[in-house]
Amino acid sequence: MRLFDHHVHTDRSDGRLSLAARAESVKRRPHGVSDHFPYHEGFRTDDDVLRYLDDAARLGLRVGIEYDLGVAPPLRPSTLDALHYVIGAVHQVFLDGRRIGFDVAGAYLKGQLGSGPFRDAALFASEEVRRRILEETLRAVRDGVERLDVDILGHPTFTPIAALGDPDAGYPLEWQERLIEICRAGGVAIEVNESYRVPHRAFLERARDRGALFSVGSDSHGEIGPLRRTEAMIREAGLAQDRFLDGGRVRGPRHDGPDARSAASSS
Numbered sequence: 001m002r003l004f005d006h007h008v009h010t011d012r013s014d015g016r017l018s019l020a021a022r023a024e025s026v027k028r029r030p031h032g033v034s035d036h037f038p039y040h041e042g043f044r045t046d047d048d049v050l051r052y053l054d055d056a057a058r059l060g061l062r063v064g065i066e067y068d069l070g071v072a073p074p075l076r077p078s079t080l081d082a083l084h085y086v087i088g089a090v091h092q093v094f095l096d097g098r099r100i101g102f103d104v105a106g107a108y109l110k111g112q113l114g115s116g117p118f119r120d121a122a123l124f125a126s127e128e129v130r131r132r133i134l135e136e137t138l139r140a141v142r143d144g145v146e147r148l149d150v151d152i153l154g155h156p157t158f159t160p161i162a163a164l165g166d167p168d169a170g171y172p173l174e175w176q177e178r179l180i181e182i183c184r185a186g187g188v189a190i191e192v193n194e195s196y197r198v199p200h201r202a203f204l205e206r207a208r209d210r211g212a213l214f215s216v217g218s219d220s221h222g223e224i225g226p227l228r229r230t231e232a233m234i235r236e237a238g239l240a241q242d243r244f245l246d247g248g249r250v251r252g253p254r255h256d257g258p259d260a261r262s263a264a265s266s267s
């Protein structure tokens with residue numbers, strides 16, 4: 001099964017390898033680049049994104065961004081159009097003005113905090129807090145789908161709740177169904193994320209049964225490695241190859257052109 005990896009970082013944001021190094025690893029297995037937007041002061045404007053696109057595309061790379069849903073500054077439609085694809089992802093929500101970051105949970109899910117229980121679990125013990133985090137997450141996703149027309153939802157079920165244990169128990173079924181429906185109705189591919197190992201199998205099976213599209217994302221920050229978890233997740237959930245994006249937009253570019261290449265538009 002040929003899997004195109006859309007979600008790869010470089011040293012233009014928090015990745016450790018250069019665009020040139022990424023252009024080399026494409027020869028080992030197909031992938032694009034998709035750095036965080038925004039990132040520090042050098043990656044905040046339309047011009048910054050267009051320069052990044054230009055630099056990466058000149059090396060032969062497919063180029064996206066990982067747009068920080070809910071907090072990133074707006075980009076012009078023409079900038080979004082110029083990219084080969086756009087990943088939208090939620091990395092925090094705000095409750096009563098207080099930032100709830102997902103980064104510690106992310107490090108835990110990636111195995112970077114060692115074994116043992118999630119150390120911030122007590123912060124999410126309240127069902128009311130969990131419910132509000134999930135509502136705010138959905139709101140950010142819906143906004144990204146409607147306003148930005150994102151192509152891919154990055155690490156869809158990654159929130160601190162995923163770090164608490166069984167995600168199919170932690171995420172109410174109706175919340176999972178609403179998230180899937182936003183993606184399905186909006187033509188947004190659900191990312192199978194190698195680093196965070198999300199979404200869980202039952203979620204992927206539900207999304208498959210609803211006719212959702214999918215996308216592969218290793219979320220690599222260092223060397224490109226094998227997609228072992230991703231391949232297992234795809235196999236176990238029975239996802240068909242023709243439902244996966246292949247380095248391009250879901251619906252082809254917003255303006256027709258030679259760039260129109262994706263599993264969805266060619267099948």
Ligand SMILES: [Zn+2]
Nearest residue numbers: 066089154155
């Ligand atoms: Zn992310």
Ligand SMILES: [Zn+2]
Nearest residue numbers: 007009066219
């Ligand atoms: Zn990422």
